[in-house]
Amino acid sequence: MKILEIREATLPISSPIRNAYIDFSKMTLSLVAVVTDVVRDGKRVIGYGFNSNGRYGQGALMRERFIPRVLEADPASLVDEAGANLDPHKIWNCLFTNEKPGGHGERSVAIGTMDMAVWDAVAKIAGVPLFQLLADRYGNGTPDRKVFVYAAGGYYYPGKDLAKLQDEMRGYLDRGYSVVKMKIGGAPLADDLRRIESVLGILGNGQRLCVDANGRFDMDTAIAYAKALSQYPLFWYEEAGDPLDFELQAVLRSYYPGPMATGENLFSMQDARNLVRYGGMRPDRDWLQFDCALSYGLVEYLRTLDMLRQHGWSASRCIPHGGHQMSLNIAAGLGLGGNESYPDLFQPFGGFPDGVKVEDGYVTMPDLPGIGFEGKADLYEQMRKLAS
Ligand SMILES: O=C([O-])CC(=O)C(=O)O
Numbered sequence: 001m002k003i004l005e006i007r008e009a010t011l012p013i014s015s016p017i018r019n020a021y022i023d024f025s026k027m028t029l030s031l032v033a034v035v036t037d038v039v040r041d042g043k044r045v046i047g048y049g050f051n052s053n054g055r056y057g058q059g060a061l062m063r064e065r066f067i068p069r070v071l072e073a074d075p076a077s078l079v080d081e082a083g084a085n086l087d088p089h090k091i092w093n094c095l096f097t098n099e100k101p102g103g104h105g106e107r108s109v110a111i112g113t114m115d116m117a118v119w120d121a122v123a124k125i126a127g128v129p130l131f132q133l134l135a136d137r138y139g140n141g142t143p144d145r146k147v148f149v150y151a152a153g154g155y156y157y158p159g160k161d162l163a164k165l166q167d168e169m170r171g172y173l174d175r176g177y178s179v180v181k182m183k184i185g186g187a188p189l190a191d192d193l194r195r196i197e198s199v200l201g202i203l204g205n206g207q208r209l210c211v212d213a214n215g216r217f218d219m220d221t222a223i224a225y226a227k228a229l230s231q232y233p234l235f236w237y238e239e240a241g242d243p244l245d246f247e248l249q250a251v252l253r254s255y256y257p258g259p260m261a262t263g264e265n266l267f268s269m270q271d272a273r274n275l276v277r278y279g280g281m282r283p284d285r286d287w288l289q290f291d292c293a294l295s296y297g298l299v300e301y302l303r304t305l306d307m308l309r310q311h312g313w314s315a316s317r318c319i320p321h322g323g324h325q326m327s328l329n330i331a332a333g334l335g336l337g338g339n340e341s342y343p344d345l346f347q348p349f350g351g352f353p354d355g356v357k358v359e360d361g362y363v364t365m366p367d368l369p370g371i372g373f374e375g376k377a378d379l380y381e382q383m384r385k386l387a388s
């Protein structure tokens, strides 16, 4: 059994939206296809992966370093003991050959994208949904097919007034979401409070709002927002300051008693561990948003989950960033608290297999081999194009 070929392409996911830190007018991602020599149900097994929004395509790194490493390795060194399947851990070690530790930069995105495609292939070769494979190998054997999902949006864009923001959020609630998220920090505090109140005004019983500052604030601004936001029953206050400013995050707990969330821009187990060690995050209420597609993939995410357990954190406090089906499978297979979703953005990459509906804030995972991309027609169309 071996990997015959690895293809990659950079595709646009651009739109006129902006958060407090960047706009998405030139945003791209990498799509990867790992072509194997295995045949299942009369078809060649091909694993697919892509990185989530925010870090652009990583084709150059893949072409120069990561794809050649895998294709030049002895195929026998990349399969499991029985020779029955690819071994994602061995492939990860091969990808990381001659890479120094620390300074994770964007290679973690390139590796995370390829790792997603490898796991897709592995679950397809095993003939099971990835969430089942994960529950069998690393969990308690019984996946939880119902996964909490929330709707992220609420971006700034030209001409977007309060009525339009409310309409957007109403659209998510109408589609079955119970928690919605909007951006803050891209307008003065007083304006943001008006935006927040306009959304809170349309929420019904049991419906909640998250706010996301995308790492924009310095200490004083993060504290000013923390004090002002404390008056609202928010689901969480996200990424107030720079992702690596653990002291800022730690100080905020003195000003904000409600739940906070962060971690989408931490790209390794070691960085995640520093957040848990020094960021003052509270395992009884805060949320961790590490996104495997940006941070060396699921092989590394398994290390992060181990680290969290050792530090007294439950996997159920993790709700990853990114809105992709990979994290949805990890959530179902390994008991995460849920997953992000962007109902109207970054298509066709985000979202769920066709026919999967959000009900009271939850989706139910269908029975599709692998990650389940083949169940989403518009996404699979892009994948098929890359592979053929
Ligand atoms: O706007 C972004 O970069 C995405 C983001 O923070 C999120 O989904 O939490």
Ligand SMILES: [Mg+2]
Residues within 6 Å of the ligand: 212, 214, 238, 239, 264, 321
């Ligand atoms: Mg965020």
